[in-house]
Amino acid sequence: MKKCILAILAFCFAINAQSQSYPIAVLKYSGGGDYYANPTALQNLAKFCNANLGTNIVTETPYVEVGSPDIFLYPFIHMTGHGNVVFSAQEAENLRNYLTGGGFLHIDDNYGMDEFIRVELKKVFPNNELVELPFDHEIFHQKYDFNGLPKIHEHDGERPQAFGIIVDGRIVCLYTFETDLSDGWEDPEVHNDPENKRQEALKMGANILTYAFLQ
Secondary structure: OHHHHHHHHHHHHHHOOOOEEEEEEEEEEEEOOOOOOOOOOOOOOHHHHHHHHHHOOOOOOOEEEOOHHHHOOOEEEEEEEOOOOEEHHHHHHHHHHHHHHHEEEEEEOOOOOHHHHHOOOOOOOOOOOOOOOOOOOHHHEOOOOOOOOOOOOOOOOOOEEEEEEEEOEEEEEEEEEOOHHHHOOOOOOOOOOOOOHHHHHHHHHHHHHHHHHHH
């Protein structure tokens, strides 16, 4: 039933993105990391997509616990934070079932998550590696064209990277690193990002949502 829910949601999105409403959510996890970082980010991305892509994404973006069956109600889940992440065995299994059943997880390192999330993802998919996506990957070329991920915040000054976990030819999890897209989605006064940077972040986010729903 859970897999059917996800499949139906994705199919309806592909058929008619304007006449259906699509819920998205933020992942709540344990370990002490601030899963609640960037509280205005996902709702602003939903509003941007609705205004610029003609979608009808629900702009209320609740938190959903990684071990809860409620994650199966959301075809797209976003995860962010600065620190520690811990998945229990039950949570890892629940997340794996969600992702292999048609769900999509976008993880955006808000700075300081990297060393923890890589370990926890091995609990979810012990036999699947994070693979860096090349610049010509279609996720960068939906409505908006990018030559790889845009750099929104400096962090360690390293190049931004997009990694995917691929299962049966489908990206089930996208991990964006050294970019901080979700900071760029927040209300303008939160980080005082230049408007061009905020637009880059929102446009790349729109590409991710489009790719997640239509792949």
